[in-house]
Amino acid sequence: MAQWVRGYVLHSRPFQDNKLLLDIFTQELGLIRGVFRRNKKEARVTPGPFLFYECFVSGRGELKTIQKVEASGAAAQLSGTSLYSAFYIHEIMERLLPFHLPLPELFQLYQWLLQGFITGLPLAPILRRFEAGLFHELGNEVPLAATSRGEPLQPQQIYQLDGQHGLRPYFGEQPKVKPLIFVEGAVANAYVAGLWSDPLVLLMGKELHRIWLDQLLGKPINARKLLPQQPYQGERLWQVPLFRYPVIGVN
Template sequence: MQPLCPAYILHSRPFQDDKLLLQLLMPEQGRVSAIIRKRQGKQRFALQPFQLFTVALTGRSSLKTIRTLDELAPASRFSGKFLFSALYLNELICRLWPDDMAAEQLFNHYQQSLAGLNLAQQQPTQLEPCLREFEFALLGELGLPVDWQHDAAGMALTADLQYYWQAEQGFVVWPGGWSGAALLAIGQQNWQHADSLLVAKQLSRLLLKPLLGDKPLQSRALFTTAL
């Protein structure tokens, strides 16, 4: 009997006449492509994103088959920019996380971010911190962590100096760049600092760009079309 494992559905699309192709996020298996038959009658229920399931997978190839899938918790309900933000998290994982690479910590970060987006629907000022924290957590899990304490030369960041990011090196002193105070605040997740959110957004986009390439993010376009 196949073991049951927790999973989130990141993306789904029709596959053949009676199946769906799902992208799953699972702690031990990571991002997994799997096929499931469409459910009919009393067995039918919506395969919601942002909902925790348990699944049993079979198959030896990279494309798995879902033998059982059960709801483990209610789906998080998002709307407007909070929905677009949740879709953004899913798209980042689908685009950047390698196939079949274990994702225990990423799975935890993702769960925490969904909870953060739920909170942000009641406290909208929490939206951007939630997104930035996930982006930097994802970069760290991909082997690209940001050292918020030291520059590229190993010297401690200084609040009174200004810095810019040098690819494959880290922060370098750069007059007219980001304030050291803002960088130190981001490292402490101190989003009350006046410049921390703006600097965090600029830096995360700079770091994500070479990973994402030239293909635009569909979820990011939703923000533009909704304005």
């Protein structure tokens, strides 16, 4: 089957003579991998990231043949932390996305993310928003919407998050199994609502998504080494990060 697809190159690498192996996140087919032969006049031209391409692909197997790659528009000029953040996003997409599964909502979210990089939006909120969307699209979202029994969260109750069983109320006992985090119900509700402008939600999202990705991938994320390293310095309970809103005193 041969067709035109539109998308972005996540990764390229040499593959036999003047061929390239391209991983492309497409609107029509999701993530695809294909072999692209460069002609002699363009032997040094490599389809790169952050540029929207139209590609003509063929083949019924997992490895496609990419017969044409035509750029549409100009490539985004990223540098510094924005560039490293994009590398980080590409790596987790490559490692988590299945091949040939169309994900139109994630494709739109990726375009929004890229535009955010280009226009200089604050990086932390858009990265956390994209990670949460990626988890949702893959059916691996962090289970903070309700307890493991399906009960709604009480705003002032502290819960412990278990990677396999979800949220359980915490009543002060030492946990038999170390939880991923402790979280107040109000903070969990704000996370589920996508309140990325909330500094505490943003802080929890960074710590929690790092742990969640490590569980999903099983191996370190190489691109993470390029980003600023800021270990969690906030409140802890039983040496586990605790996220709760400060109690406002009454005068």
